[in-house]
Amino acid sequence: MSLKDKYAIVGIGYTPQGRVPGRTALSFSLEACVNAISDAGLKKEDIDGLISYRYFQPGQGELPITPYRIASRLGIAPNYLSQDGN
Amino acid sequence: MGLCKYVIVVYADNALSSGRRFDYAEGDNAVFGNFGLAGNYAMAAQRAMHTFDTGPDTWKEIAIAQRKWAQLNPRAMMYNKPMDSESYYQSRWVTEPFRLPDCCLLSDGGRAYIVTTVERARDLKNPPAVIMGMGQHNPSSYIQQSTHFTGSTGAKKAGQIAFDMAGINVDDVDACQIYDCFTYTVEITLQDYGFFGPGEGEAWFKDGKTAPGGSLPVNTSGGLLSEAYFMGLTPLCEGVMQITGRCGDRQLGPKTNTKEPEIILCNDNGGVLQTHTAIVLRRF
Numbered sequence: 001m002s003l004k005d006k007y008a009i010v011g012i013g014y015t016p017q018g019r020v021p022g023r024t025a026l027s028f029s030l031e032a033c034v035n036a037i038s039d040a041g042l043k044k045e046d047i048d049g050l051i052s053y054r055y056f057q058p059g060q061g062e063l064p065i066t067p068y069r070i071a072s073r074l075g076i077a078p079n080y081l082s083q084d085g086n
Numbered sequence: 087m088g089l090c091k092y093v094i095v096v097y098a099d100n101a102l103s104s105g106r107r108f109d110y111a112e113g114d115n116a117v118f119g120n121f122g123l124a125g126n127y128a129m130a131a132q133r134a135m136h137t138f139d140t141g142p143d144t145w146k147e148i149a150i151a152q153r154k155w156a157q158l159n160p161r162a163m164m165y166n167k168p169m170d171s172e173s174y175y176q177s178r179w180v181t182e183p184f185r186l187p188d189c190c191l192l193s194d195g196g197r198a199y200i201v202t203t204v205e206r207a208r209d210l211k212n213p214p215a216v217i218m219g220m221g222q223h224n225p226s227s228y229i230q231q232s233t234h235f236t237g238s239t240g241a242k243k244a245g246q247i248a249f250d251m252a253g254i255n256v257d258d259v260d261a262c263q264i265y266d267c268f269t270y271t272v273e274i275t276l277q278d279y280g281f282f283g284p285g286e287g288e289a290w291f292k293d294g295k296t297a298p299g300g301s302l303p304v305n306t307s308g309g310l311l312s313e314a315y316f317m318g319l320t321p322l323c324e325g326v327m328q329i330t331g332r333c334g335d336r337q338l339g340p341k342t343n344t345k346e347p348e349i350i351l352c353n354d355n356g357g358v359l360q361t362h363t364a365i366v367l368r369r370f
Contacts, residue, residue, distance in 0.1 A: 004251050008207040008214035008370070009199050009326045013096075017195030017314045018163045021103040028098035028196035036094060036198035041211030047200070049090030053097035054317055054356075059104030070096065080089050 011040025024062050029070050049080040091202060097319045098196025106192060115230075121181075123267070124189060126229050126358040128181045131270040133235040137284070138277075141183060144288040145269035146174040148304075149187040149311060151297035152266070156308030158298065158336035163191050164312035188269040190310035197319040199326065207370075215326040218349065219254070219366040221247025229358040240362025241278035241353065248364040252349075256280050259366075260347035261303040261328060261338055262296075263321035265355040266310045275353060276304075279364070298336075299343040306336055318354025322365060325352035329367045 013036030015028050029052070037044055052067040063069065067081040099106070109122040120126065135141045153169040156162035169187060177185040207214035223243035226232050249255055256279060266272045273287045281302070282290040296304035307313040307324040314320060327333050329350050339346035353364045 007217045008204045010207045010214045011200040012323045013198035015195045020194040025100045032196035032198035040200045049093030051095045
């Protein structure tokens with residue numbers, strides 16, 4: 001069964017970018033998610049899958065970014081949470 | 087019936103302000119003077135100079151074209167920082183054969199996108215970017231264990247699978263958003279997709295083919311080299327914004343003297359040319 005023309009990307013979330021000191025990686029994750037949800041015209045409760053793309057060790061003094069942490073800080077409980085990447 | 091209706095994919099990092107480094111050596115590599123990702127990609131690029139007769143004369147075209155796109159994108163880290171051929175050649179070596187403008191940026195910030203069905207997409211705020219085809223291929227473990235450093239990379243099979251699913255070939259592609267950790271990565275990826283034959287890169291890229299006004303725009307946000315580094319989300323999100331006509335001054339079409347895009351090819355590549363995903367987007 002082909003996936004052709006069945007799915008679409010419907011929202012993009014940007015954040016300030018470049019050199020933006022004094023912020024955690026998690027804070028950028030949350031801002032990007034909030035902006036993507038708003039760009040799509042959705043409510044956060046609509047999101048029932050969350051994939052945190054790839055993984056790096058967190059900076060000094062920061063906790064690792066996990067899909068669960070992103071979801072819980074967003075205040076959502078998706079059916080599907082995954083850490084993934086190509 | 088799937089598990090989810092709306093899936094969000096997010097990548098973010100504070101790579102620049104937290105001082106993240108990528109020049110670590112794995113295993114015995116340090117003994118041989120190979121420190122990290124730039125060293126590994128440089129090795130593949132060095133071999134490609136021999137095999138495909140490529141090199142900085144080709145790669146500067148890629149770096150300069152993307153820098154030109156960045157001048158149209160106020161978000162880009164290299165906005166207001168133009169670069170010509172002379173300043174490319176005057177840039178310092180990072181690791182031969184790569185100069186500084188051959189290497190991607192480190193960035194603070196993040197990017198996210200949302201996927202749903204085309205059916206649900208109809209009712210949402212913005213026009214959707216329809217996923218016409220996709221393919222993955224992950225051909226090797228470590229570049230040091232590759233039989234051939236120059237590939238084929240995963241782009242060859244992943245691209246073919248994506249093209250077959252979409253029912254298109256390279257001639258149908260109006261623009262590309264290609265994962266560009268290094269300039270050479272753009273060349274080998276487009277070569278393995280079949281845009282030009284092995285060794286034809288220099289002739290293909292010259293005269294601004296991929297720059298604003300060119301016949302095949304590539305990395306229209308500035309890409310990882312000149313916009314910001316958010317892994318595969320930099321190229322994919324730019325593909326979405328372009329195909330939905332939301333790119334402002336850098337919008338493909340009359341504004342940039344380029345073809346209005348019906349089909350955009352995007353990709354991500356991981357490890358050292360080891361993993362590959364190709365995605366074909368079309369206008370709704």
